[in-house]
Amino acid sequence: MKQYRPTTPSRRHTKGYDFSQLAKSGSLKPLIKGFHKSVGRNNQGRITSSHRGNGVKRLYRIVDFKQLKMDIPGKVATLEYDPNRTARIARINFVDGDRRYILAPQELKVGDTVMTFEKGPIRPGNRMRLKNIPQGTLIHNVELFPGQGGKIVRSAGSGATVLASEAGQVQLVMPSSETRMLSGECLASIGQVSNAEHALISLGKAGRSRWLGRRPKVRGTAMNPVDHPYGGGEGRQGRGTRRPKTRHGKITGGHKTRNKKKKSSKFIIRRRVK
Secondary structure: OEEOOOOOHHHHOOEEOOOOOOOOOOOOHHHEEOOOOOOOEOOOOOEOOOOEOOOOOOOEEOEOOOOOOEOOOEEEEEEEOOOOOOOOEEEEEEOOOOEEEEEOEOOOOOOOEEOEOOOOOOOOOOEEEHHHOOOOOEEEOEEOOOOOOEEEOOOOOOOEEEEEEEOOEEEEEOOOOOEEEEEOOOEEEEOOEOOHHHHHOEOOOHHHHHHOOEOOOOOHHHOOOOOOOOOOOOOOOOOOOOOOEOOOOOEOOOOOOOOOOOHHHHHEEEOOOO
């Protein structure tokens, strides 16, 4: 982690990333492409996610979340920064000439060898079936259904723990403390996701939020009645309602939003602890 000299009030508390371990060269051109940012709008142009927009331009890195090249070893060529995610990515050069990006685990280094197989050594970056991973192992980039590709445990510093295995099902303790059951045929990568210090980053000033595409948030009590249920009143007023609400009048704050009839609820053994 990088700390700055307090030359200005905003610099005093700013904490940034240390890029000394990452590659200085640019990304591999065949594995990057341009993309259109929705900036919080849906396909009709309506705002569905507030406070998003602008930000610096960026190219998308094509990351292989499936990693289905079975029993083909690959060597870590570089560790790189990805502006589209909090984790670092690793460029893998396979022996068959193919080159791909994967999520870099915490202890992966340049020159290491990674591979996807049914059962093999427990080393950071290797990928195998959940049923063949020992109990207590930290894993990431986990599939929800076999062959679907990694969907969960992909953010910086996150890792799920293999708890138990029985009758073709594997129990995982998620980063949220939720205990969930998955098929033993699902693939998962060994190790904790890199860049665990991401949670300690302090932006320091409003401008860095704008670079990331985060627009300012206005309090509901500072708005007019037409814009928010908390708006209006002479001078400083309270929100005027017992239950907190969104700007659309929907009750929030402690209200459970998960559908009780959701089919995947039967796979959740224990809900997360706040």
